[in-house]
Amino acid sequence: MAGHSPDINVPQLPHLKAIVITASWHPEICDALVAGALRGFKAAGINNPTVRTVAGSFELPLAAQLAFDEGFDVAVIVGLVLRGQTPHFDYVCQGVTQGVMDVSLSRSKPIGFGVLMCDDLDQATARAGLPGSKEDKGYDSALAALSVINKG
Numbered sequence: 001m002a003g004h005s006p007d008i009n010v011p012q013l014p015h016l017k018a019i020v021i022t023a024s025w026h027p028e029i030c031d032a033l034v035a036g037a038l039r040g041f042k043a044a045g046i047n048n049p050t051v052r053t054v055a056g057s058f059e060l061p062l063a064a065q066l067a068f069d070e071g072f073d074v075a076v077i078v079g080l081v082l083r084g085q086t087p088h089f090d091y092v093c094q095g096v097t098q099g100v101m102d103v104s105l106s107r108s109k110p111i112g113f114g115v116l117m118c119d120d121l122d123q124a125t126a127r128a129g130l131p132g133s134k135e136d137k138g139y140d141s142a143l144a145a146l147s148v149i150n151k152g
Helices: 027-043 057-069 088-107 121-127 137-151
Strands: 018-023 050-054 074-082 111-118
Touching: 018 027, 018 057, 027 074, 027 111, 027 121, 027 137, 050 057, 057 074, 057 088, 057 111, 074 088, 074 121, 074 137, 088 111, 111 121, 111 137
Parallel strands: 018 050, 018 074, 074 111
Antiparallel strands: none
């Protein structure tokens, strides 16, 4: 691990319309990330956030943009991209990262980035918020996005 997550105060923002968008690949990991993001929203008093599933991580930026066009205030995206033996990993990771940043900046709305980009499933499991995981990137991503709104 590169370190541990910083302590982020949980703001109370029950008025927000929130969405968690997940990729359909690696459901055991993505379901745990979604659960973590939902816990983060619940801790902030946000009841009944929407959950949507898209085909893969590459589709997450557009799904977030469409959600903001529908009136959502905050989004968390989750997925898992595993390194393979071709450059595909690099292209997908770069595309997702740049796409999410572009959407967030163009809409002036925060997107919690919970897409894991790992060499193997062990690394993903350690970050997914599963029993025995060292981190919960779904939860952390929700709090990171909410902290931007709270300071804005």
